[in-house]
Amino acid sequence: MRLNKYYSAAFLAFFVWGFFSFALKPLHHYPSLDILFYRVFFSVITMVMINVIFRRKVMRQNWNHFKNISSKQQKNVVLLTLGGGVFLSSNWFVYIYVMNHVSVNAASLAYLICPIVTTVFAFFMLKETLSKWQWVAVSISFFSCILLSFNHFQDIFYSLITAATYALYLVSQRKNNDLDKFLGLTIQLIFTALVLLPFYPKYSGAIPTEPLFYTCMFMIVVFFTIIPLFLNLYALKGINSSAVGIMIYINPIINFLLAIFYYNEQVSFLQLFSYFLILVSIVVFNERILFSKKPKAMPTEIEGL
Structure with missing residues (x-):
């Protein structure tokens, strides 16, 4: 088995995200919007400081590159970068709400559906091709999600x-290759x-005073936002959206195990069988990488970090 650095980055990103509940669940008594506010604001402060202190040369290089590309490319960069910010913040808010006000299992179901949706979007929007075994893996995943939706149909709305x-x-960030990934994430x-x-003064609660809140927020910003998002975007430099998308299954599998053994949520045999099918689908989807006898050349990097 030969896993290149891009697959390793994608795996590590979603493995880390699988333990997000450790930092998020202790904040369940705080409104979801407050958690989103502080997560975004603290992440921005941290990332701006990193760029200004350690990455000024990269910022200058990217600004010069942006000025030298065509106006059409500039519009494309702006649209993809800002659009990615909208998708990401929307995802964060819904996920926080589901994790803290629905259930850990419901959050897991969301990310079980996500690889299928990603694969479909990438197929139609990016024209990414899949092998017959990868389509088999997608079919297995789709079937397992149908099984998991039984008796949990209300969760499907949030999950979708x-x-x-x-x-x-x-999918959008797969095509956003004219900016350094960390800088692009900072801009987003x-x-x-x-x-x-503008919504913070009206919709936020009282400023938190508990040390626990800021401890958890530090973990959320560093370990469950900046590091995995950077790894995720880095992985998209060398592997396609479908391959990164299928790695998302690592996240809900860990969530599912935590729900059983740590949070003591009740699960059925049907759920256990569905998660087993998902494990099978991951192996089938990545059969070329996992069972390749000959080392394959690693993808060429699109741009340096």
Whole structure:
């Protein structure tokens, strides 16, 4: 088995995200919108500081590159970057709401649907091709999600919104290759913060005073926002959206295990069987990588970080 650095980055991103509930569940008594506000604002402050202190050369290079490309390319960069910010912030809000006010299982279901939606979007919007085994994997995943929706149909509404917003984010950023990934993510979060800022005075609660809130928020910003998002965007440099999308299954599988063994949520045999099918689909989708006898050349990097 030979896993290149792009697959490794995608795997690590979703593996880390699988433990998001550890930082999020202790904040369940805070409104979802408040958590979103502070997550975005603190992320922006942290990322701007990193760029200004450590990455000024990269910023200058990207600004010069942006000025030298055609006006059509410039519009495309702006649209993809700001549009990605909208999709990402929408995904965050819905996910926080579902995790803290519906159930951990419902959040897992959202990201079980997401790889299927991502694959479909990438097929029609990016014309990404899939092998017959990858289509078999998608079919297995689709069947497992149908099984999981039994007796949980109300969760499907939230799950579809969460899945669609993140799938659109992945697909759009696959084509957003004219900016450094970390800088592009910073711009997206700045844009999101500017959109949210006018709503903060009216819709936010009292300023949190508990040390627990800021401890959890630090973990959310660093370990469950900046690091995995950067790894996710880095992975999109070398593998297609469908391959990154199928890795999303790592997240809900970990959530599902935590729901059973840590949060003591009740699960049925049907749910256990469905998650087993999902594991099978991951292996089938990545059969070329997992069972390749000959090392394959790694994809060429689109741009340096």
